[in-house]
Amino acid sequence: MSAGATSVGASTLEGFRASVRSWCRDHIPADWRRAQTDVPDDEFVRFQKSWFQELRGAGFAVPHWPEEWGGGMSVAEQVVLYQELAAHDAPRLVLPFVSIHHAASTLLAAGTDEQRNRHLPAILDGEIWCQGFSEPGAGSDMAALATSARKDGDVYIVNGQKLWASGALYADRCLLLARTDPDAPKRKGISYFLMDMRTPGVEVRPIRQATGEAHFCEIFLNDVAIPATNLVGPENEGWRVAQETLGAERGMTMLELTERLSHGGFRLLVDLCTRPGPDGTTPLDDTRVADRLTTLEIELTGLRALVTDFVAANRPGPADASIVKLYYSELLQRMTDFGTEIAGLAAHTDLRKPQSSGWESGAWMLDFIGSWEWTIPGGTSEIQRTIIGERGLGLPREPTGHR
Known part of the structure; x- marks a missing residue:
């Protein structure tokens, strides 16, 4: 899946920015942070679905999708959109994240027409994926997964366990x-399925974290029948x-995440560093x-600059995706670590954050x-550094018998 390729002139882009700003002023809930703190799960789900439809009505929900499916924005327009959403402190689409990115990109790149026509609309x-x-014995080494799918007529019978499935408690479908x-080599005997989470034999258990959240879940699969038409790409x-x-x-x-970090997270960090203490001085x-x-x-x-070049490239390099993930993830870690240090002891006792915020909420x-x-x-x-070294450089x- 790629962004729209049409170039946009500077004047047109500034006009678009003005329209996004106006929309943000009129549509972003002013008190959403308070309203989304310490709320029950059903209220979080309701808010997320409502906010998604608000963005959809403006054409802002899936700007990275092809135009025929409701997207078609150029990379430059998407940058402006995400900058303004972050600058106006808009809620993030936390719950539909896998749906609009991972599921959609998989369907657009490898799905059948029937699968696309069924699931993208x-x-x-509001369908959640x-x-x-990941599995208990296959986290970073995804190729070591053991969940089995046995062909039986026009269905596959699936048995196994999945772990760290974000949002699975609320999901309608699963990328499995x-x-x-x-008997095939690790990476050669794996198949990709679209699974209905309401299928008999699917059991979801939330993983309660030390912070009280249950963002991750376990999924247990016991003789789950998945129609063969839900296979994505060829078997194996x-x-x-x-x-x-x-x-x-x-x-x-x-x-989106980079603009959020730059225009939302960094702004919160600057505010923190310029906040006067009891003696009138600031950390800055x-x-x-x-x-x-x-x-x-x-x-x-x-x-x-790195991310913008990457998503605009027609032919990204073999290690470019790993470079982006490595750079973003470790920078996010350094920023939030620094914020925790500046915030002091108070940050260590604050166990609340708005559920519709991202990884740069200010908590x-x-x-x-x-x-x-x-x-x-x-x-x-x-692993990202290994990929960069081997595929990029x-x-x-590395000597191993499992590749």
Whole structure:
């Protein structure tokens, strides 16, 4: 999936920016942070679905989709859109994130016409997806997954367990990887499925975190029957299809996340550093704080340029997606770590944050804890460096018998 390729003139872009600003002033709920703090799950789901439809009505919900499916914005327009949403402190689309990015990119790149026509309109109407990739014994090494799918007539019978499935408690569908050929090499015997979460045999258990949240879930699969028409791509080619899903996580999603970090998270960090203490001084009066803040701003400028070039490229390099993920995730970690340090002891006792915020909410300790979600899942930083070294720099491959 790629953004619209049409170039946009500067005057047109400024006109678009003005229209987005006007829309933000009229439509962003002024008290959403308070309203989304300490709310029950059903209220969070209701708010997220309502906010998605608000954005959809303006044409802002899926700007990265092709025009025929309700998108078609150029990269430059998307940058402006995400800048203004962040600058106006708009809620994030947390719940539909997998649906509009991972599921859509997979369907557009590898799905059948029937699958696209069935699921893309459903996603626009509010269908929620989760991702069933990781397992207890296959986290960063996704190719080690053991969940099995056995062909039985016109269905596949699936058994196994998935772990760290974000939002699975509220999901209608699941992007599922399962092993269809146990005798094939690790990456050769995996298939990719679209699973209805209401199918008999699917059990979802939330994982309660130390912070009280239950963002992640376990999914248990016991003789779950998935129609063969829900296979994405050829049987045993699921590893290749999964790269489309992961490419979305490190592609168009990064455009939004980077602008959010630059225009939302960094603004909150500057506000924190310029807040007077009891003695009237601010953290920014310390030259060491000023130096670190300046360094982060420079790094954010580099990240924005890197991501914009990456999503605009027709043929990204073999390691470009890994470079983007590594850069963003570790910068997010450094920023939230610095925010926690400046916020002091108060940040360590604040266990509340708006549910519809992102990884840069200003609840610094919780944001820092959440930042580890980016340096571990979807390939750890160590794995990303291996990919960069081998595929990007042409260094010798690590000796292993499992590739």
